[in-house]
Amino acid sequence: MVGLYRPDVAVVTLSIGLGLAGLAFGRARVSLRLADRPDDLFTRLAFASVVLPVTLAAVAALAPPTAKDTLQYHIALPKAWLAVGALVDVPYNIPGLRALGAEMSGVWGMLLGRLLSPRAGEAAFGAAMFAYFPLLLAVVHGWARERGLGRGPALTAAALVASAPVAWEVAGASYVDLALALYVVLAFRAAARWSTGGGRAALAELALALGFALSVKPLAAAALVLLALLVLLRARRAHGQRDGARLATAGVAALALGVLIGSPWYLRTWLLTGSPLFPFFPGLWPGEALGWDETRAVLFQAFNAQYGGDPKGPLDYLLLPVRLALMGRRDVPLEWESVCGPAFLAGTPLVALALWRRQLDAELGIAAAGGAWLFAWWALSAQVLRYLLPATALWALVVAGAAAALADNARVLSRALLMATLGGQLVILAWFVGDDPLRVALGTEPRDAYLTRRLDYYPYYRLINETLPTDATVWLIDVRRDTYHLERPYVGDYLFEDYTLRRWVAEAGSAAELRARARAAGITHLLVRHDVLFDPARSVLVDDSRPDAENRARLARARAFLVDEARVLRADQKFLLAALP
Structure with a gap:
C-alpha cells in the first residue's frame, strides 16, 4: 500500500527471513547425526512415496502457470501490484477483495526472480507457492514422530497426503490451499499441546497459526469454531473455578490474537465493499463492488452448490466418503474438480476401531476431531476438493497413528496403507505425463509453445x-x-x-x-x-x-x-x- 514492492525491499526481506531461520535452527539445536540403524525397505519405500509427488510437483510449479484460478487472481493480482509497486484494487477482480496472505509469499519470490528475468520471476512465484507442500508434509511427519511413531509409519502419514492427487495438483498450480492446510494443522497441533498441559508457548503458536490461516482464506473460520470449543473444554477440566477461568481467559485471548493477526485483510475488504464477508453471505451482510451485484451473489451461491452434484440428498452425504475415494475428475465441478484417491477411505476403519478401543492418545484424538469436523463442514458447504486439504492432512496423521496403535508391529498396517497410496501415485504420474511440464521447466520447450498446447x-x-x-x-x-x-x-x-x-x-x-x-x-x-x-x-x-x-x-x-x-x-x-x- 505504500509502494514498497521493489527488488531492493525484497532482498532485505529475504535476508531478514534467512537470518530468522538461522536463529530458529540454532535455538532448536538441530542435529544431523545418522540414525542408529539404517532404514529398512519399508521405510525407504515410504520415503520414495513422499519424494516422488513432491519432485513432480516442483517441476510443475516451475512451468508457466496454466491453472484457472492462478491465472485469474493468484498470480494475476501480484503481477498487477508489481506493475505499480503497491497493493492496489484491481477493478472487476472480485477475488482481489478477499484475504490474500499466501499470495504475498509469491510476490516476494516474483520480485527476486525478476532480478534475472520475467520468466525467472514467474518461476519464483511458483516455487514460493510450491514450498507450502513440503512444509506441510514435514509438519505431518514431525507431529507423527512427536506422538511416538517410528520413521516408517511417520513417513506413511506424510505419504498419505503427498499421494493425494489433489494435493499434488494444488502444489504445482500455485494455489493457496496447501498454505491453509499447513497453518490449520499447526493451529490444531498447538491447541492439542496446550490442551494436554502445554503452556504459553503453545498458545503463542496457536495465535500465530490461526492468524496466518485466516489471512489465507476465510475457510479457516471453520477451524476457529472447533478450536474455541477445545479451549472451553480445557477450561472445564481445570481443578477449581479460578484455574478454569484463568485457562479460559488465556485460551480465548490466544484465539482473539489470532483473529487480530488475520484481521487486516478483512478490514480491507470491509473498507472496499462494505462487508468483511464479501462476497459470501450476502443475505447476512451484503457488500458492493464494481462488477458485482445481488444477482451475481445469488448465482455465486448456486455455482458453489454444483460441486459434488446438486441437489444432494441424505444418501449422497452418507456415501460421500466412498464416492470421494472411487470417483473424482479433474476440472469437473460435479465430481469435486479433482481426485482424492482410496487411501483415506482405507484408513478410516482403523481410526474408528482405535477410537472405539480408546487407543489413540489425546493429541491424536484432537487431530481426529479436527479432521472429522472440517470434513463435515466441507460436506455441507462448497464441495471443492482442494478445500478439504486441511482435513486430509489431519486425517493422514490420525490414520497412521491408528495403524501404529492397533498392530503389535506398527509396520504391518503401515505397509497396507502405503500400498493404498499407489492408486494416487499413478494418477499423479498420469497427470504429469499428460501436462508434460518438464521440457518447459528445463528450458528446452519455448514458453509460447507450452502455453499454446495447454x-x-x-x-x-x-x-x-x-x-x-x-x-x-x-x-x-x-x-x-x-x-x-x-x-x-x-x-x-x-x-x-x-x-x-x-x-x-x-x-x-x-x-x-x-x-x-x-x-x-x-x-x-x-x-x-x-x-x-x-x-x-x-x-x-x-x-x-x-x-x-x-x-x-x-x-x-x-x-x-x-x-x-x-x-x-x-x-x-x-x-x-x-x-x-
Whole structure:
C-alpha cells in the first residue's frame, strides 16, 4: 500500500527471513547425526512415496502457470501490484477483495526472480507457492514422530497426503490451499499441546497459526469454531473455578490474537465493499463492488452448490466418503474438480476401531476431531476438493497413528496403507505425463509453445499482445477471463463471464445499440467463445421462459454485434477475435 514492492525491499526481506531461520535452527539445536540403524525397505519405500509427488510437483510449479484460478487472481493480482509497486484494487477482480496472505509469499519470490528475468520471476512465484507442500508434509511427519511413531509409519502419514492427487495438483498450480492446510494443522497441533498441559508457548503458536490461516482464506473460520470449543473444554477440566477461568481467559485471548493477526485483510475488504464477508453471505451482510451485484451473489451461491452434484440428498452425504475415494475428475465441478484417491477411505476403519478401543492418545484424538469436523463442514458447504486439504492432512496423521496403535508391529498396517497410496501415485504420474511440464521447466520447450498446447485460447492472447495497439481494450466473453498472460487493458465479468453481454442483449433493441454501449465503456475489441454462445441449445442468451421468436431475435442481435458488423481479426470453431467498427 505504500509502494514498497521493489527488488531492493525484497532482498532485505529475504535476508531478514534467512537470518530468522538461522536463529530458529540454532535455538532448536538441530542435529544431523545418522540414525542408529539404517532404514529398512519399508521405510525407504515410504520415503520414495513422499519424494516422488513432491519432485513432480516442483517441476510443475516451475512451468508457466496454466491453472484457472492462478491465472485469474493468484498470480494475476501480484503481477498487477508489481506493475505499480503497491497493493492496489484491481477493478472487476472480485477475488482481489478477499484475504490474500499466501499470495504475498509469491510476490516476494516474483520480485527476486525478476532480478534475472520475467520468466525467472514467474518461476519464483511458483516455487514460493510450491514450498507450502513440503512444509506441510514435514509438519505431518514431525507431529507423527512427536506422538511416538517410528520413521516408517511417520513417513506413511506424510505419504498419505503427498499421494493425494489433489494435493499434488494444488502444489504445482500455485494455489493457496496447501498454505491453509499447513497453518490449520499447526493451529490444531498447538491447541492439542496446550490442551494436554502445554503452556504459553503453545498458545503463542496457536495465535500465530490461526492468524496466518485466516489471512489465507476465510475457510479457516471453520477451524476457529472447533478450536474455541477445545479451549472451553480445557477450561472445564481445570481443578477449581479460578484455574478454569484463568485457562479460559488465556485460551480465548490466544484465539482473539489470532483473529487480530488475520484481521487486516478483512478490514480491507470491509473498507472496499462494505462487508468483511464479501462476497459470501450476502443475505447476512451484503457488500458492493464494481462488477458485482445481488444477482451475481445469488448465482455465486448456486455455482458453489454444483460441486459434488446438486441437489444432494441424505444418501449422497452418507456415501460421500466412498464416492470421494472411487470417483473424482479433474476440472469437473460435479465430481469435486479433482481426485482424492482410496487411501483415506482405507484408513478410516482403523481410526474408528482405535477410537472405539480408546487407543489413540489425546493429541491424536484432537487431530481426529479436527479432521472429522472440517470434513463435515466441507460436506455441507462448497464441495471443492482442494478445500478439504486441511482435513486430509489431519486425517493422514490420525490414520497412521491408528495403524501404529492397533498392530503389535506398527509396520504391518503401515505397509497396507502405503500400498493404498499407489492408486494416487499413478494418477499423479498420469497427470504429469499428460501436462508434460518438464521440457518447459528445463528450458528446452519455448514458453509460447507450452502455453499454446495447454491453453486453447492462448494463440489469441498472443495475437492481442503482438498486434493490437497499447490503448486497445479487449472485452473477454466466456474465455475464462484468465488475464495473467494478457498484456493489453481488458474488461470482463468475473466467474459469470457472459453476464453483462446477456443483460445488454436482453435490453438493447439492435446491434447498433450494443455497439454504442460497448464503445461508451471504452471497449475496442472482443474476444469471445462463440461455439456455445450461438448454439440455441446451450446459449445463455436463450431464456426458456420467453417466446421462441424473442430468443431468436436475441441470438441474431448478438451475432450481428459480435460477427456481422464487427471486423473479424481471427476465428476458429471455438473462439473469435474482432474489432468494433
